[in-house]
Amino acid sequence: MSLKDKYAIVGVGYTQQGSVPGRTSLSFHLEACVSAIADTGLKKDDIDGLICYRHFPASSDENDLTPFKVAEHLGISPRYIYQDANCSRSNLQNAVGALEAGLCNYVVISFGHNALSSDSLFYLLDEFSGDDAVFGHFGATGGYALPARRAMHEYQTGPDTWKHIAVGQRKWACLNPNAVMYGKPMTFEDYMNSKWIVEPFRVPDNCLVNDGGRAIIMTSLERARDLKHKPAVIMGLGAHHPCLDIKYATAMAGPTGAKKASEEAYKMAGITVNDVDACEIYDCFTYTVEVTLQDYGFFEPGQGEDWFKGGTIEPGGRMPVNTSGGQLSEAYFMGLTPLSEAAMQIMGRCGQRQLGPKTKTKEPEIIICSDNGGILQSHSCCILRRL
């Protein structure tokens, strides 16, 4: 039996974000969850499912952060709880699965991290890098630089393609007062003049490091009809997890997990790429956006530069991408940055960045979203539609 049009995102919770010193990661989870619950009009005791995005090593001044802790402070005792450990991005599938199986009725999916103002990322870097550190290979920037360079070898891509992504998303961020990069426009020259981190990536090819949190609430379409906002309905879901450590992978330049994941999602939704009005793509790096859109079928390998050229993804463009500014220019909350923005756009609640007449774009009926974990090891695709 198809899961099409059975479940929906019904609320989004925001927090203070950017540089917010003096706050624990737990506090951001709680602020996000409470905001999301209030956004739906539900009571806390209605929430019987809790999914927390990945477990991080705690900062030196904080205790281990688990879903137990989040539930304890929220004062709830759910029937379903889950947290992934290593960015295996199945949270949406777990939520839908739990709802479909009747294990719970209202699920909150939450992320919170004081990534900028604590030392937590240093511990993560150590845990993440393992023996790769022996050769000076650390973290995600180096990790994604390897496939990005391989793509430059296999077909035409590189900074001249990626600058359109970085600059285009920055334009969206400049319409979003919550975005970390609001009021900080960027030109192609600014992009090209910025410093290398791990070549071929410059500073603006990297997602932001910020404090804050984000949460969404999911339930059945039937229950969604009683809540405050028009639901963002899940019409397609797909996932593929290549799993291979990037150093052993031979599909760095695509197809990544995004290919099979999107094929599955299009099939469930009964649509093609031509039916998509906008994209909210997991953008840990600019290259991730290119290879994901490529695998989703928007263009062939090597045609990215031509496709992006001329403001395709910007306000006023023919295929808006990452309309909050994304993780590159709004804020990083794992897969919840793209997913929450897609839901808000479908609900029509995005203020001056709202797709439609305000931004000279098509009013969104259908938005495709991605989530991606590890170094291209895990991919989840979700297609949302307006009711």
Added chain:
Amino acid sequence: MTGYDKPLPKLNSDTRPFWEGCKKHELRFQRCLGCGHVIWPSSIICPKCHARDTEWIVASGHGIVYTYATYHVAYHPGFLSDIPYVVAIVELDEGPHLLTNIINCRVDDVKCGMDVTVVWEDVTPEISLPKFSPD
């Protein structure tokens, strides 16, 4: 004390045979006796056919640069004096992809597809690192 200030590999029952080979300046890999696949990273099973019987082979030490990344920042103080430096994936003639460094050449001269050969760096009495140099 060795004075070596960079991270060292963690030795365990899975990884020790490889690093013991390195100490003798040999790149040792398991070859599956079931299907012939060269297994890397080393394991108790072949990921292709799940056979458990393997033999150890010594790789030639030659390969090509599959991809690489040029570090312009140091994430660990031990690498501060090395930047810019190149981390590469070398595809060995025998098949395995090895994370390593390309040395003895300018960072801008590294290219995907270039031929490289192993050179050994004896960093402690126990650990020798396989790095690669252009042919």
